[in-house]
Each structure stands twice: as C-alpha cells, then as structure tokens.
Amino acid sequence: MLSQAEEVRDLSIESKNNADYIYSTCLVLGCILEDGEPPDSARARAQAGPFPAILLHQMVEDEENAFVPPHMQKAVDGYREIYEKYLPDDARYLINHKGHLMFLRPEEEEFITSELIRAFTLTGTPDEIRTRVSELEASGYD
Numbered sequence: 001m002l003s004q005a006e007e008v009r010d011l012s013i014e015s016k017n018n019a020d021y022i023y024s025t026c027l028v029l030g031c032i033l034e035d036g037e038p039p040d041s042a043r044a045r046a047q048a049g050p051f052p053a054i055l056l057h058q059m060v061e062d063e064e065n066a067f068v069p070p071h072m073q074k075a076v077d078g079y080r081e082i083y084e085k086y087l088p089d090d091a092r093y094l095i096n097h098k099g100h101l102m103f104l105r106p107e108e109e110e111f112i113t114s115e116l117i118r119a120f121t122l123t124g125t126p127d128e129i130r131t132r133v134s135e136l137e138a139s140g141y142d
Helices: 004-014 042-048 050-061 070-083 089-096 106-111 114-120 126-138
Strands: 030-032 122-124
Touching: 030 042, 030 126, 042 050, 042 114, 042 122, 050 070, 050 089, 050 106, 050 114, 070 106, 070 114, 114 122, 122 126
Parallel strands: 030 122
Antiparallel strands: none
C-alpha cells in the first residue's frame, strides 16, 4: 500500500509534472513535553489539542464518508451529541469550527485525551518527536 506521499508523487509523474519539485508535507500541531509532563497537561492541550479536535469536527460533519477508528468511536459518538445541539441546524458548522486550530472550546475538552494527543500530534519528549519525524520521513514526507 502506498503512503499518501508516494501516491502524490506517482500522480504527479502520471500527469507529466516534474516530481523533483513535489514536496510532501503534513500539517500538525504539537508540544515538546517537559520531564514528567503528561501529553494532556494544560500546556500541551493548549498547544496540541486543537488538532485532534478538528478530526472530531470532520468525523461528525461527514458521517457517511469519515473513517472512525474503533478506539475513537465512543469519543465521536459523544461529540456528535454535542454537535447535534448546535443551532441553527443548517449552520452547525459555524459553531463547530469556532476556534479551529487555535483553541479548544469547553465542550470539546473531555474528548481530547492523552491518547488522541499522542496519536494525532507531534507531542512528546524531544527524543519521541525526533523518532516520529524520522518515521514520517521514512514514509515519504519531506
């Protein structure tokens, strides 16, 4: 199975673009943890927490097409209950995206766990982050 970076490069070559100029990047938030600091500390949540929140935003808005990993189903279901209370219902997305990538809204806090922060952000000790970046590079990201 191709990584996303490899797939983009292959599509670029197929379309006759020069793959030498194609860079594969990813957007992510994160936090360099201090010794003994948990990934869900107030500081880490403020810096990295908005990124897993946008995953929840997308999963509840595009229910038909969103892939929800089994370990996230409970969080997505809980967040969906909150989302469905946003009014007006034809503009829920306006409230859902308030603070997008900038801060966590109070009703999102309970869903942004240590596990989600670790899984979907570059949050960890300096050595852990170096390892994760090396893994991204090995999968084709520049």
